[in-house]
Amino acid sequence: GSYGAVYKARDLRTQELVAVKIISLTEGEEGYEDIRGEIEMLQQCSHPNVVRYFGSYQGEEYLWIVMEYCGGGSVADLIGITEEPLDEPQIAYICRETLK
Incomplete structure (x- = not known):
């Protein structure tokens, strides 16, 4: 994925596989607006051919985006x-x- 590494994980509540994109926030501000735009687009989009967005979590150093696993x-x-x-x-x- 763009702006980070993507990992396969398991949602502990549902036991379903998910994709987790982990983005370092310490590598500068360039691209941060693009990342926020990607999150906003995923939040608004509901289509069978677009990856579903489940949530995002921001810490001091990293941003995690949880999406449908494909x-x-x-x-x-x-x-x-x-x-x-x-x-x-x-x-x-x-x-x-x-x-x-």
């Missing part, structure tokens, strides 16, 4: 593991699913 990875992961560039039908499918 075991299949991201589109960027998919592009990174393919040996050849995606063809037009694959790109069209990804775009269509994203825009739904």
